[in-house]
Amino acid sequence: MNRLLPVLVLAAAGLAGADSGAEYPPPVNYMLHCMGCHLPDGSGGPPDVPDVRGEMGCLLSVEGGREYLVQVPGAAQAPISNAELAAVVNYMLETFNADTLPGEYAPLTETEVAGWRKDWLPDVAAVREELMARVEREAVENCTGAQK
Amino acid sequence: MNWLDRLIEDSTRRVARSSSRRSFLTRLGTAIAGSAVAVPLLPVARGAESAGSRAEPPDESGKSGDEYDPTSCAYWRHCAIDGFACACCGGSQSSCPPGTELAGMTWLGTCRNPDDGKDYIISYNDCCGKGSCGQCLCNRNEGDMPMWMPPKSNDINWCQGVASQSYHCTIAAVVGVAVENG
Numbered sequence: 001m002n003r004l005l006p007v008l009v010l011a012a013a014g015l016a017g018a019d020s021g022a023e024y025p026p027p028v029n030y031m032l033h034c035m036g037c038h039l040p041d042g043s044g045g046p047p048d049v050p051d052v053r054g055e056m057g058c059l060l061s062v063e064g065g066r067e068y069l070v071q072v073p074g075a076a077q078a079p080i081s082n083a084e085l086a087a088v089v090n091y092m093l094e095t096f097n098a099d100t101l102p103g104e105y106a107p108l109t110e111t112e113v114a115g116w117r118k119d120w121l122p123d124v125a126a127v128r129e130e131l132m133a134r135v136e137r138e139a140v141e142n143c144t145g146a147q148k
Numbered sequence: 149m150n151w152l153d154r155l156i157e158d159s160t161r162r163v164a165r166s167s168s169r170r171s172f173l174t175r176l177g178t179a180i181a182g183s184a185v186a187v188p189l190l191p192v193a194r195g196a197e198s199a200g201s202r203a204e205p206p207d208e209s210g211k212s213g214d215e216y217d218p219t220s221c222a223y224w225r226h227c228a229i230d231g232f233a234c235a236c237c238g239g240s241q242s243s244c245p246p247g248t249e250l251a252g253m254t255w256l257g258t259c260r261n262p263d264d265g266k267d268y269i270i271s272y273n274d275c276c277g278k279g280s281c282g283q284c285l286c287n288r289n290e291g292d293m294p295m296w297m298p299p300k301s302n303d304i305n306w307c308q309g310v311a312s313q314s315y316h317c318t319i320a321a322v323v324g325v326a327v328e329n330g
Binding site: 022023024025027028031032033035036037039040045049074077078079 | 252253254255256257258269271297299300308309323324325326327328329
């Protein structure tokens with residue numbers, strides 16, 4: 001127990017911190033919860049850390065892609081509210097994916113995120129591959145032939 | 149081959165007449181120095197700009213005490229550090245020691261500046277490529293999560309995306325201000 005206690009205390013402290021009630025604007029949440037791996041410019045480190053410039057916008061045009069954006073582990077498990085997650089994903093779409101957004105782009109809503117987020121994806125790579133194949137098949141504008 | 153020689157000689161002389169080495173060097177120098185100024189060299193600095201709300205670090209000059217000493221574990225930016233402070237290893241709180249490489253992937257948290265009371269976003273990038281520095285070990289862990297939540301854990305080796313995964317020390321760079329909504 002002596003060895004377990006610090007872990008439990010740490011977990012409790014971390015959870016308390018995660019639910020402190022502070023809500024930050026999207027650029028701050030990007031820095032705190034996304035930038036560490038996806039890097040400041042969104043380039044990430046493919047294949048382990050996806051590049052979030054371009055493909056995110058393409059995914060909005062195919063079935064299942066919109067949900068996927070908040071079901072990937074990094075998004076689904078980020079210690080932020082549904083409203084904050086919707087806002088930070090919209091921020092990433094508008095900042096890094098302006099060229100690939102569909103013509104009828106509608107930002108994600110808090111309600112959508114609340115519905116999808118709990119079904120996070122254990123085998124994210126397989127789903128991603130299927131979605132990108134769909135993008136290719138449906139020849140989404142500005143999205144084919146230049147996959148990263 | 150005579151015509152080719154003449155052609156090249158003529159064009160070379162034309163270029164030589166209409167320009168000087170000095171003007172070429174001036175342009176080259178401007179291009180190099182200008183781009184160095186325009187593009188900050190640290191990934192963290194680039195990040196702050198692209199992610200918006202770029203923050204200048206609060207003024208720490210002239211302040212004394214452990215809270216303002218980058219070689220102290222009590223340094224205000226060290227609130228969530230787990231590692232050797234680079235300021236004790238030949239680097240500083242915002243730059244790696246010579247011979248090490250800054251890892252772009254990192255873990256970030258917020259620390260409250262004791263002077264202005266604001267929460268600043270601190271990027272705890274590791275410096276990699278040499279063995280452990282061994283100086284000024286500091287493990288404060290505010291907001292740190294266990295390993296089951298990797299993006300929020302400072303216990304993992306953040307020497308990712310660099311040539312060598314051997315960990316040397318950790319910097320604590322200010323990349324933004326965490327201003328709450330509302």
